[in-house]
Amino acid sequence: MQYIKLAEDLKFSRIIHGLWRLADWNLSTNDTQTLIEQCLDRGITTFDHADIYGNYSCEKLFGQALAQKPSLRESMQLVTKCGIKLTSDKYPERKINFYDTSKEHIINSANESLKNLNTDYIDVLLLHRPDPFMDPQEVADAFIQLKEEGKVRYFGVSNFKRSQFDLLQSFLPFSLITNQIEVSPTYLNHFEEGTIEQCQQHKIAPMAWSPLGGGSIFTAEDERSIRVRNKLTEIGEEIGAKSLDQVVYAWLLAHPATIMPIVGSGKMNRIDVAIQALDLKVNRMQWFQILEASKGRPVD
Amino acid sequence: MQYIKLAEDLKFSRIIHGLWRLADWNLSTNDTQTLIEQCLDRGITTFDHADIYGNYSCEKLFGQALAQKPSLRESMQLVTKCGIKLTSDKYPERKINFYDTSKEHIINSANESLKNLNTDYIDVLLLHRPDPFMDPQEVADAFIQLKEEGKVRYFGVSNFKRSQFDLLQSFLPFSLITNQIEVSPTYLNHFEEGTIEQCQQHKIAPMAWSPLGGGSIFTAEDERSIRVRNKLTEIGEEIGAKSLDQVVYAWLLAHPATIMPIVGSGKMNRIDVAIQALDLKVNRMQWFQILEASKGRPVD
Amino acid sequence: MQYIKLAEDLKFSRIIHGLWRLADWNLSTNDTQTLIEQCLDRGITTFDHADIYGNYSCEKLFGQALAQKPSLRESMQLVTKCGIKLTSDKYPERKINFYDTSKEHIINSANESLKNLNTDYIDVLLLHRPDPFMDPQEVADAFIQLKEEGKVRYFGVSNFKRSQFDLLQSFLPFSLITNQIEVSPTYLNHFEEGTIEQCQQHKIAPMAWSPLGGGSIFTAEDERSIRVRNKLTEIGEEIGAKSLDQVVYAWLLAHPATIMPIVGSGKMNRIDVAIQALDLKVNRMQWFQILEASKGRPVD
Structure with missing residues (x-):
């Protein structure tokens, strides 16, 4: 496993495990604990959550497993998110999905995540979506308080465009440490809109x-x-990949921006495919061949 | 009325009166004076003009009313604009509408506005449109001269995109104090393009x-x-609004960017609707409900 | 001829000669030398190349002419580019066109250009296209090495969007000195995307x-x-232009961003048309008339 230094005292595993669908995997608490331990055994130490995943249930499922063996906590980095309010049977007053980046909601959401995850601290808290109704000063106040209370170590964003990242950063006394964005061979927007360049x-x-x-x-x-x-099939043969998804991971890992793919699978064999992609090498021409196939035209 | 501090010694009323259509209202000079006084009585102290409004006639109509009672001047802030050259019977040499942000035109236009408005100073002069033919050094030279001469106190822009704002600001020794942009529930471009984020x-x-x-x-x-x-009708009932336009004003006023709506009506009852919107509260979910109705899809 | 100062000890002629199609002009080495000398006689001192022009042949054709009269070198500024890998009979291993901005490729390409052009130094080396696979640190390392070795005096980019320019600049200890972009009355993208504003x-x-x-x-x-x-025909008559292309050059030269047009012709009469455009004046209204004709609608 490779590790990426995000801050002086924070490293992420290059491959991150995503718990988005944890509630769909129908795992017992023991099964979940096993999954976590197998990830850790393979060097995957970073786990990606959000308050809303699984209709607000995934953090708790993970936290129950963690409660069975609290010593696992110090071997991992927990990422979670806040800022979306989903319609849900748990929140019958909500008529639509909307965003809430008020100080009150950020702090309440972080406290709820701490409780659900059975932990004293979140390693990285992300704003889940750029909020057109954001008051950046309120976000800054919330982040500063959570940091001072020791509840959250670092902060980042997700799905933020350049201007949104710049705005929030300008109100903060510390650096945002990541932007979690959608990237795949068929979703190139963040290459085209300069989000990845901004990260670089x-x-x-x-x-x-x-x-x-x-x-x-x-x-x-x-x-x-x-x-x-x-x-992907053609390049996969050239580089000795075992499967289509492995070529995709290798394609992402090859990029100089040090992209950290989130693998959202509950099956260890799919996770292993991603880990093994670290040993494959997509060269520059192959990288562009996949890009060209996606765009449907050669570069200029 | 709320007041917004734009500079050390400059405040705008949160609701601004717009004179765009003054020439269409068919008001006598006395009527215009009454309109101005009624606005001032209600706390609306900021009036928005442009050289070109009403085929170059609105500033003068306002100035004639002001000339009848010059003491009103010190109770108000006058905003006007320059930089567009309109085809007009007054300028038969013009074949098309175009922009002129040359030093000569900015200074001439400001001098003309001073004369028309019957005033010694403009509180804020805005460039009306971003000019693809702009020489930012010429604009800076014009602004600096007008400021030194005491003719214009502060400067801003209108309809400027982020890159255009940054360019002009980089040539100025003082800060642009506003960007006057189109914003309404059916015109969301400046939310989407980051203009409002830039203001924040x-x-x-x-x-x-x-x-x-x-x-x-x-x-x-x-x-x-x-x-x-x-x-708007649904939310209006929830918040106790009297009319559709009042919900719109309340929607704009709720946004954390401190948006100052320009009310371009000659009827005091429409102006009062806007003022009373200051007492209404659109909450976060309601704000997004209107946004979603405009976009035609839920947030991501 | 006008000259534009790009750096303390670097000036470009306002009109630049482009060698893109040199291989198509079927000139003998003597003819090429004559063309170069005629350009220099008229004050055109800047010549624009790229490694790839003419299927990797144009630099060499130019260099052969230069070898016949090496004293010409000190009278001119040579611009060339790198970063594209074209499919070519010379590079049968390439399956597609792609970009390569690795340190190794930049340095190899510059060395190749030096050899082809028969010169000891390149005045300005440009990255030919923004590379979505760019590692800005590698580019910086390559540029710094080439500068320290005395092989390249200055660096720039071509076809870079704002975010790409900002990214690369942020990794360099010296300033990029130009962005070579497509601009014409029918290609306005760089006005609209803020690239020209960024140059200003x-x-x-x-x-x-x-x-x-x-x-x-x-x-x-x-x-x-x-x-x-x-x-263009109408404006050409107003300003006394001899031909359509002369109006276009005058339109470009009128813009305050100090645009330097590249004339890619092997015929001295077409080159003279561009040079003579320096004596014509497109005024502001005429500039916008051509803009409006291109956009198909008046300005707002």
């Missing part, structure tokens, strides 16, 4: 969610996805 | 023109406008 | 490639091109 400029490593396009690289039948799948 | 970052309050979408919120029959109108 | 902000002069839209201003039959051609 700030010397921060982006986390990549849905690296497999939500599974579409395996199954989607649109023209673009087929083109990409064929090219 | 620079800690400047934007002025909002056409807050009612040029009246389209009342009358437009396209799908989007109907969706927005229905939602 | 950094006080660097952009080079303009394809100022005649690849010849389309003479021949294209789409509605937009016809509109532009008619307006």
